[in-house]
Amino acid sequence: MNYARIYMSIVLRAQSERAERMLLKNMGYYFERHHIIPRSLDGTDSWSNKALLTGREHFICHWLLVKIYPQGTEAHNKMMYALWRMQSVGKDHADRYVNAHVYEYYRTEIKNVISQMTSKCQTGKGNSQYGTIWYTNAHNGVECKAKETLEYPWVKGRGLFTGESTPIYTKQQLRNMKLAKELWDLFHSGNFASFSEFARTLNKPIKRTGILALFKKYVPISRHLWISSTKPKVPQRRYIGVYY
Numbered sequence: 350m351n352y353a354r355i356y357m358s359i360v361l362r363a364q365s366e367r368a369e370r371m372l373l374k375n376m377g378y379y380f381e382r383h384h385i386i387p388r389s390l391d392g393t394d395s396w397s398n399k400a401l402l403t404g405r406e407h408f409i410c411h412w413l414l415v416k417i418y419p420q421g422t423e424a425h426n427k428m429m430y431a432l433w434r435m436q437s438v439g440k441d442h443a444d445r446y447v448n449a450h451v452y453e454y455y456r457t458e459i460k461n462v463i464s465q466m467t468s469k470c471q472t473g474k475g476n477s478q479y480g481t482i483w484y485t486n487a488h489n490g491v492e493c494k495a496k497e498t499l500e501y502p503w504v505k506g507r508g509l510f511t512g513e514s515t516p517i518y519t520k521q522q523l524r525n526m527k528l529a530k531e532l533w534d535l536f537h538s539g540n541f542a543s544f545s546e547f548a549r550t551l552n553k554p555i556k557r558t559g560i561l562a563l564f565k566k567y568v569p570i571s572r573h574l575w576i577s578s579t580k581p582k583v584p585q586r587r588y589i590g591v592y593y
Contacts (some may be wrong), residue, residue: 356413360385363400370401381407382590384550387414389427408435454491485569529567530592533559537584544582568592 359488363370374380380401386392402410412433418425484503485492532551541547548557564571570593575582 351415353412356410358418359402359406359410359413360400361540363402363406364491367401374401379404381529383407383410387428387431389431390424394587408432411435506566506569506573525563526567533564533571534589537586537588539584541584547584 362381370380381404382401383402383406384392384394385398385400388394392398411428414428415432417427418428468485482496482505483492483494484499485502485506536544536547539547543548544561545557548560561571561575564575570588570591574588
């Protein structure tokens with residue numbers, strides 16, 4: 350079976366229907382943004398590499414990516430890990446369907462895959478017992494502990510990865526996460542001369558420093574773009590919907 354051809358037929362059809370799907374999404378229908386070439390395989394955040402998929406299409410595409418790459422390769426392991434991350438069940442993922450065959454396949458393989466994915470963080474100075482700071486890889490959710498400062502896509506903290514599954518958060522944390530993402534998209538969709546101007550225009554009881562704190566905690570990519578940079582904080586439309 351040509352899994353790559355099936356995969357491309359799904360994502361190309363979704364791309365050809367982008368306008369219709371965006372309209373449906375704005376009307377309240379549920380879609381998920383999918384990177385055609387996964388970011389963990391060096392895919393970009395450009396719109397040409399994205400497709401709006403239904404929950405079930407999204408799961409099927411990740412299942413096909415597992416089948417496309419030969420078992421035992423690093424790419425296969427990354428796709429297996431991504432598939433496993435999608436197994437969370439919630440109101441936003443109710444239309445994903447995991448049949449018994451798929452479940453049995455990744456249940457029996459995932460332990461080995463996780464072991465291989467995390468082994469890089471468990472040798473030498475990257476050993477989980479070495480150092481004092483936890484980091485999360487914003488591209489694939491792998492966590493490790495290190496004393497030295499790790500560069501992006503590694504971001505400080507645990508449980509930060511929510512691109513393909515949602516960690517357990519309190520209701521207040523989930524509200525804060527939703528607010529942070531809404532504010533992030535609102536800022537990058539505007540024409541503000543500065544972040545301070547954006548903060549002043551908000552009709553919300555939240556100050557500039559409070560917004561930055563929300564971004565730092567719930568929008569990891571802001572750490573890479575802003576926290577470690579002296580460049581002015583200006584809107585960039587390419588970061589709308591990009592949080593990791």
